[in-house]
Amino acid sequence: MARAAKAVIDLAALKHNYLLAKSLSSGNKAVAIIKANAYGHGAVVVARYLADVADAFGVACIEEALELRAAGIEQPIALLEGFFTADELELIEQHRFITAVHSQWQIDAIAASSIKTPIQVWVKFDSGMHRLGFNAEGFASAIAQLQSLPQVASLVAMTHFACADELESDYTETQIANFHAACDQFGLPVCMANSAATLHWPQTHGDWVRPGIMLYGASPLDQKTDAADQLKTVMTLSSALIAVRELPAGEPIGYGRRFVTTEPTRVGVVAMGYADGYPRHAKDGTPVAVNGQMTRVIGKVSMDMMTVDLTNQPDAKVGDPVELWGAQVDINEVAACADTISYSLYTGITNRVPRIYS
Numbered sequence: 071m072a073r074a075a076k077a078v079i080d081l082a083a084l085k086h087n088y089l090l091a092k093s094l095s096s097g098n099k100a101v102a103i104i105k106a107n108a109y110g111h112g113a114v115v116v117a118r119y120l121a122d123v124a125d126a127f128g129v130a131c132i133e134e135a136l137e138l139r140a141a142g143i144e145q146p147i148a149l150l151e152g153f154f155t156a157d158e159l160e161l162i163e164q165h166r167f168i169t170a171v172h173s174q175w176q177i178d179a180i181a182a183s184s185i186k187t188p189i190q191v192w193v194k195f196d197s198g199m200h201r202l203g204f205n206a207e208g209f210a211s212a213i214a215q216l217q218s219l220p221q222v223a224s225l226v227a228m229t230h231f232a233c234a235d236e237l238e239s240d241y242t243e244t245q246i247a248n249f250h251a252a253c254d255q256f257g258l259p260v261c262m263a264n265s266a267a268t269l270h271w272p273q274t275h276g277d278w279v280r281p282g283i284m285l286y287g288a289s290p291l292d293q294k295t296d297a298a299d300q301l302k303t304v305m306t307l308s309s310a311l312i313a314v315r316e317l318p319a320g321e322p323i324g325y326g327r328r329f330v331t332t333e334p335t336r337v338g339v340v341a342m343g344y345a346d347g348y349p350r351h352a353k354d355g356t357p358v359a360v361n362g363q364m365t366r367v368i369g370k371v372s373m374d375m376m377t378v379d380l381t382n383q384p385d386a387k388v389g390d391p392v393e394l395w396g397a398q399v400d401i402n403e404v405a406a407c408a409d410t411i412s413y414s415l416y417t418g419i420t421n422r423v424p425r426i427y428s
């Protein structure tokens with residue numbers, strides 16, 4: 071038999087999560103964010119599966135958008151950072167991509183282009199994240215210029231939140247107020263909400279929402295909420311035991327001897343490592359499930375293997391299943407034990423791990 075490491079992806083759960091985003095935003099249009107290979111879940115498969123329900127897809131760059139068109143995806147596709155070079159405008163026109171516009175140079179490039187079929191533009195306002203977008207003074211001018219261009223068919227006003235996952239923070243409300251102060255006068259359709267805002271800040275729902283991480287079933291929120299509790303886990307990362315060892319007390323396990331047994335310890339070796347995308351920084355104690363029973367990582371994660379505590383599983387044996395994250399092992403807990411976030415874990419799963427769709 072082959073190496074057991076695999077990522078099983080529950081597409082029905084993904085569709086449930088997309089429809090949850092739509093229902094939370096009372097039937098708004100929702101851009102399913104499938105950049106970075108759908109956060110590691112496989113962009114083409116995800117897009118095909120959502121094609122009958124999704125209003126649009128969102129990606130990070132034209133390469134990702136072209137991959138979807140080549141696979142026969144006909145939905146609107148939004149380039150969330152717009153184009154990086156002016157020569158992309160021809161493809162944007164040809165494939166009817168929606169482009170974000172966040173900088174003056176992009177307006178200049180559109181104005182200078184020979185686009186004949188006008189394109190859809192989502193013009194980005196910087197409401198306080200200070201990454202991309204026009205500030206309050208620049209925004210009015212950007213809108214006026216874009217509205218005057220024959221190359222532009224329509225505009226949507228968009229912004230992005232820095233702290234929508236922090237439910238106690240008042241910064242989201244500051245950003246919302248900044249957005250309304252600068253944008254309301256233009257009467258444009260509005261697109262503000264990422265997953266966290268879709269789940270928790272209804273006043274941001276506007277005309278379009280942009281759910282990403284919630285599609286994959288992981289809550290971005292720093293607290294539990296009823297809405298987030300309705301998410302269904304999409305990916306189960308699993309593998310199997312390839313060896314079971316008995317160590318006496320006082321013996322180290324793995325590189326650097328980080329973990330040392332304090333009692334006679336049954337150790338399981340799992341075919342999963344950082345070359346699969348499992349986080350190398352996972353601490354001793356990171357949760358993992360063997361045979362459906364919760365236990366912990368002990369010892370540093372190596373490239374192709376990791377070690378887990380089986381002391382409470384005297385019957386565990388080679389071949390037994392191990393869940394690294396999924397319905398039983400919360401990816402957010404694994405992420406916290408590795409000082410990272412679910413987004414980074416999902417997008418870090420490497421090609422060595424087969425994706426299996428169910």
Ligand SMILES: *Cc1c(COP(=O)(O)O)cnc(C)c1O
Pocket residue numbers: 103105150230263264265266280281282283284290
């Ligand atoms: C990635 C991204 C999103 C989705 O964010 P999530 O936190 O995954 O929901 C939304 N909008 C923009 C502009 C993005 O780049």
